[in-house]
Amino acid sequence: MIKGGFKGKLLRVNLTTKEVKSEALNEEWAQKYLGGRGYGTRLLLEEIDPKIDPLSEENKVIFATGPLDGTLAPSSGRTMVITKGPLNGAIACSNAGGHFGPALKHTGYDMIVVEGKSAEPVYIWINKGKVEIRSAKEIWGKLADESDELIREQTHPLAETMTIGPAGEKLSRISSVMFNGHRASGRTGVGAAVGSKNLKGIAVRGNEDTPVADPEAFMKAIYKARDILSKDAFAGQGAAMLGTAMLVNVINGVGAFPTNNAQDAYFPEANKISGETLREKNLIRNEGCAECPIACGRVTVVKSGPYKGTIGGGPEYESVWSFGAMCGVSDLDAVISANHLCDKYGIDTISMGSTVACAMELYEKGYMPKEDAPFELRFGSAEAMLKAVELACKQEGDFGKLLAQGSYRLAEHYGHPELSMSAKKQEFPAYDPRGIKGMGLEYATSNRGACHVRGYGTAVEVLGDADQYAYEGKAALIKTLQDLTSALDSSGICLFTTFGLSANELAEMVSTATGFSIDAQEFMKIGERIWNIEKLFNLKAGFTRKDDTLPPRILNEPIKTGPSKGHVEDLGKMLDEYYQLRGWDKDSVPTDEKLKELEVQILK
Amino acid sequence: MKVLMLDQAKCTGCRACEYACSFEHTGKFNPLDSRIKVNEFWEDLTFVPSVCLQCERAYCEEVCPTSALTKNPETGVVELNKEKCIGCKQCIVACPWGSIKLDHTGKEVIKCDNCGGDPACIKVCYPGALSYEEVEDITNVKVQETATRLKEIAKDLVKGGA
Numbered sequence A: 001m002i003k004g005g006f007k008g009k010l011l012r013v014n015l016t017t018k019e020v021k022s023e024a025l026n027e028e029w030a031q032k033y034l035g036g037r038g039y040g041t042r043l044l045l046e047e048i049d050p051k052i053d054p055l056s057e058e059n060k061v062i063f064a065t066g067p068l069d070g071t072l073a074p075s076s077g078r079t080m081v082i083t084k085g086p087l088n089g090a091i092a093c094s095n096a097g098g099h100f101g102p103a104l105k106h107t108g109y110d111m112i113v114v115e116g117k118s119a120e121p122v123y124i125w126i127n128k129g130k131v132e133i134r135s136a137k138e139i140w141g142k143l144a145d146e147s148d149e150l151i152r153e154q155t156h157p158l159a160e161t162m163t164i165g166p167a168g169e170k171l172s173r174i175s176s177v178m179f180n181g182h183r184a185s186g187r188t189g190v191g192a193a194v195g196s197k198n199l200k201g202i203a204v205r206g207n208e209d210t211p212v213a214d215p216e217a218f219m220k221a222i223y224k225a226r227d228i229l230s231k232d233a234f235a236g237q238g239a240a241m242l243g244t245a246m247l248v249n250v251i252n253g254v255g256a257f258p259t260n261n262a263q264d265a266y267f268p269e270a271n272k273i274s275g276e277t278l279r280e281k282n283l284i285r286n287e288g289c290a291e292c293p294i295a296c297g298r299v300t301v302v303k304s305g306p307y308k309g310t311i312g313g314g315p316e317y318e319s320v321w322s323f324g325a326m327c328g329v330s331d332l333d334a335v336i337s338a339n340h341l342c343d344k345y346g347i348d349t350i351s352m353g354s355t356v357a358c359a360m361e362l363y364e365k366g367y368m369p370k371e372d373a374p375f376e377l378r379f380g381s382a383e384a385m386l387k388a389v390e391l392a393c394k395q396e397g398d399f400g401k402l403l404a405q406g407s408y409r410l411a412e413h414y415g416h417p418e419l420s421m422s423a424k425k426q427e428f429p430a431y432d433p434r435g436i437k438g439m440g441l442e443y444a445t446s447n448r449g450a451c452h453v454r455g456y457g458t459a460v461e462v463l464g465d466a467d468q469y470a471y472e473g474k475a476a477l478i479k480t481l482q483d484l485t486s487a488l489d490s491s492g493i494c495l496f497t498t499f500g501l502s503a504n505e506l507a508e509m510v511s512t513a514t515g516f517s518i519d520a521q522e523f524m525k526i527g528e529r530i531w532n533i534e535k536l537f538n539l540k541a542g543f544t545r546k547d548d549t550l551p552p553r554i555l556n557e558p559i560k561t562g563p564s565k566g567h568v569e570d571l572g573k574m575l576d577e578y579y580q581l582r583g584w585d586k587d588s589v590p591t592d593e594k595l596k597e598l599e600v601q602i603l604k
Numbered sequence B: 001m002k003v004l005m006l007d008q009a010k011c012t013g014c015r016a017c018e019y020a021c022s023f024e025h026t027g028k029f030n031p032l033d034s035r036i037k038v039n040e041f042w043e044d045l046t047f048v049p050s051v052c053l054q055c056e057r058a059y060c061e062e063v064c065p066t067s068a069l070t071k072n073p074e075t076g077v078v079e080l081n082k083e084k085c086i087g088c089k090q091c092i093v094a095c096p097w098g099s100i101k102l103d104h105t106g107k108e109v110i111k112c113d114n115c116g117g118d119p120a121c122i123k124v125c126y127p128g129a130l131s132y133e134e135v136e137d138i139t140n141v142k143v144q145e146t147a148t149r150l151k152e153i154a155k156d157l158v159k160g161g162a
């Protein structure tokens, strides 16, 4: 019997048949995979063929909470979107903060499984356990934040929403899902998966509580966790002060800040787009997701000049980089505008900026006919960057449509796929693996494609005491972090809590909430199990060892300037060791013994 | 006398206060049972916490037909006696702030009681949007803040004259 953390029910909504069903949560799965990412992946493995087209009616989109959503656990507002990813066809899981997850829990459901495809645009309204599928004809075409407002007008002013913007509607493979109009599940193109179902949004409002198994012990565990976080230099002070953009000067300072489509890894003008400058020039206030003591969220505005305009969330460190250094742009106002625009249209800022950078290189090198671009696409031009983002958001013309499909498809179109700074077709974020060695292994082996939040080795390699240029020990470090974050992502809280909290504190919160006996070791095992079933999904979808790689530039072209000058990434030094540590064979297939140990052999 | 003070400018909209309040009063996590409410204006990304102001002249007390609500002269808290409450909801109508309300069942009247002098909400409000302080201390701080701003203006004025 589930004692707490979970509500014990999932909601199935079939948009083809308009059938709505409430179902008991599979308790064995909850024990073995927790909620969120783990449970969602297990469910997809059971219910869809990994080979299907991600934009087909057969794909399912799961919105899942973890056992800590809807409690006072720190930073417990995450909602996971799990599906077969439109960007690359791998297992996708993209999560956002905000308040949707806890609110979903209060309606009495741990997750929503969306199936089929509606003939007309619709949104789903879950009001205290009552579920309606409503027409979204009048909302279709509207921006993500406008849609949030409209849906709340039509449902309840205090409802929490998930919406997609026009990018998701038009099936952009780098489109995002937005929560509360401004918190993004950005990566893997989940917006297109939602759009392909003709689903514009979901609104939730509940009145049930979230039970926890042992309230007294749980409160002790969470106050301990909150205390640790508030005293942590990054989580407690740095992030509140400067947001994630505090990393701009840090990462540039160690020579790992990809610049001009990673032709270099040092941006001389970084200070103009730093967290410090952002605070001074554009910050209005901090924002925190549900129950979050860190409040890294920024509320910003462009106060003057040509880009003077709307208030919005962000930009995060990654977006500052992608629209900034990656495109050679040092105009922070333009960067903020690009970020706000992407949030409104529902497009991933990391992939978008990197795609524009890729287009700039194709243009400058003469690899694309000049007439294909409606303007001069030169590195360093804020105007060109912003115009290109606008074209992609609106999918204007052939070029806009191409940009909206991400850098890999763009570069492939012009016959130079090697210029896409991606792994498994997903653009990597703001850490150059040539300067932070473990990061390359992380990008290459990430099940959903290049990604920084499937481990976040940087925390140890740059902010911690590991050597950023060393290869030794990195395979073990990355494996451990991948397992840790898999379990964390399935428990419903934010990755940033790991700046202060270890598996001990996380396990303590999860076990007192659920009543499952989970210590640190078991928590890590749950994580490893999740990582392995994601891998099994990908193998079934057709991915092999050769997909665990990085762009040739990262492997062969030395960094030109800055503190990491001369470095390349030698992935080969880490990959075999990594597979070995994982208990996988040389082709990256989990061995039978490993699967047996993790009790998932039936899934092979 | 100590009062709960709200500083909207510092609120990050995390709603930890709502969960802490709900747990303190019911042992459960349910924002509808929270006595403090954080209002969000997503279009402007603004967050405004609101809670019972324990009015000197409390309308809720005045309209209550059974005297279930009474102002405690020592603590300043408008106290709700559950035994006497008949659930007529007149207090809810009378309160200008919407600070007295019904719980998640829609039946029971609930209101802020400052947790008996040790408010749970302020313990989780890291940005310091909520505080529980002596009234004089707060007014003093405010006077000083305003004076500091005026001083800057005065300095500029002098410079302008020079």
Ligand code: SF4
Pocket (backbone or CB within 6 Å): B010, B011, B012, B013, B014, B015, B016, B017, B018, B038, B047, B049, B121, B124, B125, B126, B127, B128, B129, B130
């Ligand atoms: S705990 Fe503080 S910052 Fe968070 S919502 Fe409440 S008043 Fe605002």
Ligand code: SF4
Pocket (backbone or CB within 6 Å): B051, B052, B053, B054, B055, B058, B059, B060, B061, B078, B094, B095, B096, B097, B098, B099, B100, B111
């Ligand atoms: S409930 Fe309303 S009227 Fe009564 S004391 Fe509080 S704020 Fe004043």
